[in-house]
Amino acid sequence: MKALEPLLFELARPGRSGGHVRADGSAEIPTSFARRAPLRLPELTEPQVVRHYTHLAQLNYAVDTGMYPLGSCTMKYNPKVNDRVAGLFADLHPRQSYRLTQGVLALAYELEQMLVKITGMDFVSLQPAAGAQSEFTALLVFKAYHAKRGQAAQRRRIIVPDSAHGTNPASAAMCGYEVTTVKSDARGNVDLEALRAALGPDVAGFMLTNPNTLGLFEERVREVCDAVHRAGGLVYGDGANMNALLGIARPGDLGFDCVHINVHKTFSTPHGAGGPGAGPLCVKAHLRPFLPKPWIVREADGSYHYDTAREDRDPETVGDSIGTIKQRLGNFGVLARAYTYMKSLGDEGLVETSEDAILAANYLLARLRPTYQVAYDRTPMHEFVLTAAPQKKKGASALDIAKGLIDEGFHPPSVYFPLIVAEAMMVEPTETEPKETLDAFAEAMLRVAERAGTDPESLHQAPLRAPLRRLDEVSAARKPVLKWKLPS
Amino acid sequence: MGRNPYSPHTDEDRREMLATIGTRNIDELITAIPADARRPRIGIGPGLSELEVQRHLEGLAALNVRAGDTAFFIGGPIQRRYIPAAVPVLALRGEFLTAYTPYQPEVSQGTLQAVFEYQSLMAELLAMDVVNSSMYDGGSAVAEAAFMAVRLTGRKKVVVATEVDFTYRRTLRTYARGPEIEIVEVPSAQLAASAAGAACLIAQHPDAFGTLVDVRAIADAAHAAGGLCVQVTEPHACALLEPPGALGADIAVGEGQPLGITMSYGGPHLGIFACREALVRQMPGRIAGQTLDANGTRGFVNTLQTREQHIRREKATSNICTNEALAGITAAVYMSLLGPAGLRAAARSGVARAHALAARLAAIPGCAIANDGPFFDRFTLRTRLGGWALRSALLDRRVQVEATAAHYLDGKRAGRDDVIIQCTELTSDGDADALVDAVSALMRTGAAAMAS
Numbered sequence: 058m059k060a061l062e063p064l065l066f067e068l069a070r071p072g073r074s075g076g077h078v079r080a081d082g083s084a085e086i087p088t089s090f091a092r093r094a095p096l097r098l099p100e101l102t103e104p105q106v107v108r109h110y111t112h113l114a115q116l117n118y119a120v121d122t123g124m125y126p127l128g129s130c131t132m133k134y135n136p137k138v139n140d141r142v143a144g145l146f147a148d149l150h151p152r153q154s155y156r157l158t159q160g161v162l163a164l165a166y167e168l169e170q171m172l173v174k175i176t177g178m179d180f181v182s183l184q185p186a187a188g189a190q191s192e193f194t195a196l197l198v199f200k201a202y203h204a205k206r207g208q209a210a211q212r213r214r215i216i217v218p219d220s221a222h223g224t225n226p227a228s229a230a231m232c233g234y235e236v237t238t239v240k241s242d243a244r245g246n247v248d249l250e251a252l253r254a255a256l257g258p259d260v261a262g263f264m265l266t267n268p269n270t271l272g273l274f275e276e277r278v279r280e281v282c283d284a285v286h287r288a289g290g291l292v293y294g295d296g297a298n299m300n301a302l303l304g305i306a307r308p309g310d311l312g313f314d315c316v317h318i319n320v321h322k323t324f325s326t327p328h329g330a331g332g333p334g335a336g337p338l339c340v341k342a343h344l345r346p347f348l349p350k351p352w353i354v355r356e357a358d359g360s361y362h363y364d365t366a367r368e369d370r371d372p373e374t375v376g377d378s379i380g381t382i383k384q385r386l387g388n389f390g391v392l393a394r395a396y397t398y399m400k401s402l403g404d405e406g407l408v409e410t411s412e413d414a415i416l417a418a419n420y421l422l423a424r425l426r427p428t429y430q431v432a433y434d435r436t437p438m439h440e441f442v443l444t445a446a447p448q449k450k451k452g453a454s455a456l457d458i459a460k461g462l463i464d465e466g467f468h469p470p471s472v473y474f475p476l477i478v479a480e481a482m483m484v485e486p487t488e489t490e491p492k493e494t495l496d497a498f499a500e501a502m503l504r505v506a507e508r509a510g511t512d513p514e515s516l517h518q519a520p521l522r523a524p525l526r527r528l529d530e531v532s533a534a535r536k537p538v539l540k541w542k543l544p545s
Numbered sequence: 546m547g548r549n550p551y552s553p554h555t556d557e558d559r560r561e562m563l564a565t566i567g568t569r570n571i572d573e574l575i576t577a578i579p580a581d582a583r584r585p586r587i588g589i590g591p592g593l594s595e596l597e598v599q600r601h602l603e604g605l606a607a608l609n610v611r612a613g614d615t616a617f618f619i620g621g622p623i624q625r626r627y628i629p630a631a632v633p634v635l636a637l638r639g640e641f642l643t644a645y646t647p648y649q650p651e652v653s654q655g656t657l658q659a660v661f662e663y664q665s666l667m668a669e670l671l672a673m674d675v676v677n678s679s680m681y682d683g684g685s686a687v688a689e690a691a692f693m694a695v696r697l698t699g700r701k702k703v704v705v706a707t708e709v710d711f712t713y714r715r716t717l718r719t720y721a722r723g724p725e726i727e728i729v730e731v732p733s734a735q736l737a738a739s740a741a742g743a744a745c746l747i748a749q750h751p752d753a754f755g756t757l758v759d760v761r762a763i764a765d766a767a768h769a770a771g772g773l774c775v776q777v778t779e780p781h782a783c784a785l786l787e788p789p790g791a792l793g794a795d796i797a798v799g800e801g802q803p804l805g806i807t808m809s810y811g812g813p814h815l816g817i818f819a820c821r822e823a824l825v826r827q828m829p830g831r832i833a834g835q836t837l838d839a840n841g842t843r844g845f846v847n848t849l850q851t852r853e854q855h856i857r858r859e860k861a862t863s864n865i866c867t868n869e870a871l872a873g874i875t876a877a878v879y880m881s882l883l884g885p886a887g888l889r890a891a892a893r894s895g896v897a898r899a900h901a902l903a904a905r906l907a908a909i910p911g912c913a914i915a916n917d918g919p920f921f922d923r924f925t926l927r928t929r930l931g932g933w934a935l936r937s938a939l940l941d942r943r944v945q946v947e948a949t950a951a952h953y954l955d956g957k958r959a960g961r962d963d964v965i966i967q968c969t970e971l972t973s974d975g976d977a978d979a980l981v982d983a984v985s986a987l988m989r990t991g992a993a994a995m996a997s
Contacts (some may be wrong), residue, residue, distance in 0.1 A: 082893070091787065096889075097665070103882060122639070148612045150945075171589045177585065187867035258821070265729070311764070323573055326868075330642075332868040333868075384811055403591040406548045413559075423566045473959075520651050525650070525840075527651065527841035537825070537834050539835075
């Protein structure tokens, strides 16, 4: 990797300019409104900017540079054709008339239908911009559903498993709910007895990831859903791990009332160094009235429009909808990529995707099982969770192992999640890594384990081959420096 | 093999892998799934080659009329602006595009430094102390600002101006259903008088119709009543107008798409979120911070993470995880290419064109500019045809404008039926002529049908 790069501000000199846009015409700003605050943005030439960002890019590990086995993140290959065709829709404004955006509506409508078929749900909202926003949207839908039955005030509580992603309880709290956590059982499933004990007439719903964050399929998923339903609650499916289920199982057949899809995981759209994503929400028919508006309508002649009589009509005044979470069709540029991926793969390709994801995870686990301890030793789906507790006893923590892997040339797995596993290391190889890469990663993991046994101290020093050594996160939080400051 | 073009496994690979696992086939690995639910048929059809899928998508795209195919005056939070060639070349490099959230900072310095630089550039533009890595969009940034004000004040009422863009107000009202926050909508002119008991006053400047708003008076009123001032703003406007930090805003939010990001029918875009330093512990979203490594070398990390969902779960300041980091990096590339002079020039071009165009339109008999005060780079045009009918009639002449109806129908404030004309540096003389000619012809004939 490249050497470090100065900040933009340190490269700038007053008077340099890119010459990209020149002012033409005069614009008088009323004096009382005109900017008086200084505007000390850096002044650079285009070649400087190009080299700066090229150098920064070279400091990053990415799917395009190597295997990225972050559990729960599905860092599969992001096909380039998806990026190119998304550009065909770049010069469209969401406030253009539906009459001028028939291609957008046709794509979105077909995407909804494809998601219905894959999830076994009945209807889809494409609006949520990410998984967490989709969780929040679904909980607003739950609230509206219970309100329609006169039970909004009574049903104040959401239950989550102790293995849940942090977004689940955070979304519930943001939606005004109290959060109850139920434990997992010895096989890594939701503890059904604990769940039953937590259920009651005050419960609005239960949030479940399946396969769960241990990479395990919930063995009694239907009993779990039935128990929640019998208590009058709804079951939310966190679709973060949908990459295991394409043509393998449908959440709609298992008892879920809704499920969100992280298209930036399952459907190959790039993660963009943290975002963007898109989180379509798929629901059963009984929740449809509450979905965000507007909805797309297809006419018999193959034309499309939004369901409001005039396209500018207030969605909140239409039926029982919760309103709008993100205008029109959400992150359409991301959704167009996901659509392209699904069209490229078709039925057989999608099934092969999940089969190969399951195969890769089980293969990697088979290679690592003799050396590493498995948290819950069942057959995993598309990812698995190891515990570095034995290595920790010898002096090398999951973090040390992660940093050791960096020196081996790999991005580490997710560490310290799920919270219920001590020294957790969550590995998701995805279906797009060839066997020789899986082997190389396994061998790197074994070498690091060997070092943990013989020379744990050396791992405390890792990484030594990255652009930087370990960073002081404690000081960063204690005395935050959150922007560049002019030298005084 | 070959069903998934991105699968690397040969049949022989698969056999070897199954043998290592000690199983005969995949079906033996999925027995935890209820038997009757295993292997459903999908039914979306066969896969396409790359060439076929490219042609298919081109066919869909051809059903759209692109903004640039017409004289285009729709804007608001999302604006059609010039994007320098270097912006996508740099921001869409695979090392940024295909990286994850920088959980391992030693191999993510490119992302972390670029985000830190975005925060620094945006803080300077807004004259605010702290900027986060990004929110989903302007709308969710407005809603999260309201939630943050509720947490900070303990009050459950938020007052928002009806001149705040309708998409922002819709998202705010939808979000508010969760924690049951009371949302009161009043005209900007009455905002200051509505501060009592409010967690915050939310004003947009320039407002949805382009009118300049006295944010200082609103901030003073909010502070006198013990509440916060949230200013919704636009990045180009901040290059020429006194920025939120100088007007007394405690939180500044807005849509960052105009900074080099494509319109893409509404996303992915950039939620700008900034606040005063004293409030940072209640800020939502990721923040990059500067620190040192074990050798004492400067580096960057995600910091103040005890605000976030992966640490605090139900006690987090927000549920946001995936954000729009790449859009923030794109905006930083754009700002560093344009520099202060280029950013001012782009902003000034829009203002100059809007004012020149408004003067020409106002000279047409039957037309008037309907803003309540001085305007920035968009304005409202009132005619006897009404806004919706004028919009539809212009559409038939390949001129695209936005009607104000959407803003008012849900603002519970009737009486304005105009169109909004947004200008940027991409508004050409030909576009302006097309609009003026079309409006002139319509006003002469008065023949605009009440379309749709």
